[in-house]
Amino acid sequence: MSLRKPSVLPGFGLTFGFTTFFLSAIVLLPLAALVLAAASMHWADFVRVISSPRALGSYRLSFGASLLAASINLVFGLIIAWTLVRYEFPGRKLIDALIDMPFALPTAVSGIALTTVFAPNGWIGRYLEPLGVKVAYTWLGVTLALTLISMPFAVRAVQPALLEVQRELEEAAETLGAGRFYVFRRIILPTVLPALLTGFTLSFARAVGEYGSVIFIAGNLPMKTEITPLLIVIHLEEFDYQGAAALGVVMLTISFGVLLAINLLQGWGRRRHVQAAH
């Protein structure tokens, strides 16, 4: 085979063959079915489905709440990562391990638990209710659920980058009279910026597609608190496969765009890292 470098190790044919076969059968062919189902629609129908007022309303909520959640995680992700990397306090290791909880916790569990906590009679909701802040069954609840499930991406992206910030550089700057904020802006921020943006994008990507945790807290009113994945499910339940596929293609396109952005950001981060090392 001229496509690969020769090696003394056996098993390339077997493992490569099995990998590509299984990948095609489970992932690629089913995804092709989605694109084909959407492609078999008339262009006018496709446009009508994806630009219906209800669909537009769902994009507004899905993308708006996801952007907001990713922004919240950008700020709190940096604060939490900083706290975990720079400070020693009792329970630090436990908190560090708990950051990954939203990864491991099934989304349905996050959904019902958050709804209960932030419902008007819930542990936190009861203090927000007199202030006129309604979280459960509003867009605020959607944002909260998306913030929780995408939080680990933001923290875990920034943590290694913060570890790499050279403390000597900070100390040198302080010795030379630089203020705290100046050190942050000129030394720490440039080092962690690619990681911050990667964390932001990963959070956003995860939040846009999320379904399980949101449907419990959203209230699911058309045009108001209905996310795009839920609208897809509604189309499917009405056996409108083409309509569901059309919305699916819209979401898939956006996912790929975000994936591309993540790759570019990580490439940028690596290049900066190499430059900094020289």
Next chain:
Amino acid sequence: MAAALPHGLAGETARPGQHTWMDAIVRWLFITVSLAFLAAVLLAPLATVFAMALAHGLAAYLHSFADPDTAAAIRLTLTTALVVVPINTVFGLAAAWAIAKFEFRGKSILITLIDLPLAISPVISGMIFVLLFGLHGWFGAWLQEHEISIVFALPGIMLATMFVTFPYVARELIPLMQQLGNDEEEAAITLGAGGWMTFFRVTLPKVRWGLVYGMVLCNARAMGEFGAVSVVSGHIRGLTNTMPLHIEILYNEYNFVGAFAVASLLTLLAAVTLVVKTLVERAGYRRR
């Protein structure tokens, strides 16, 4: 470099460690904000799961597992994980061997394609199987003629679960095997060991912790998947309801003790997953 430094501060003769009271305030502020944020969005919901499950006492909690539909949901979830995790483990091992041990064209594309299910909304992951095998799907009519049901039945649930958990084992093993290199395998082969012997005696012991971690993650997602399974399952009580789907049904019926009792099992599973992760990381077998 020196020219870029602010001059206004020079008179203060600042030294590191001088303004310690300021450090203490900043430190206190950061820890407080972090803990408050985590307490509100993470710890309070986790505590709620157990508080609600035990709201009517331990007896009511335990009694909720006696419900035959709940028992059926637990059985279905275990069966699905028991089938899906081994298959994805074999796939992960094969993919990692092909990708980490050999240099070939298109390798980065292959890695990207393996990661693809992670970037896709769970709803879409379920929908593609409905489009293929549903009543109005591509093979729907043929399947109905032959009385084979995939969607709204066990095979559909397994396919959707396999799709969403597809990358987990491979993602853990590929970087680990790449980092460990080929030297020992090449030595074994040169000394006359067969391919399978090399794999079982040389490679597998080296990557076992990464493999365990990948399988545990795969299992957690397989047991907890909601969106994809929800689309293909049809929500038939006692038949095609997995644990997460059963939580939804009980919750919507205002059977909060029942819903949170099932949720507490999945929360414990997540806790075990995190413990395994921590142990594996401590063992030092984590990548990088």
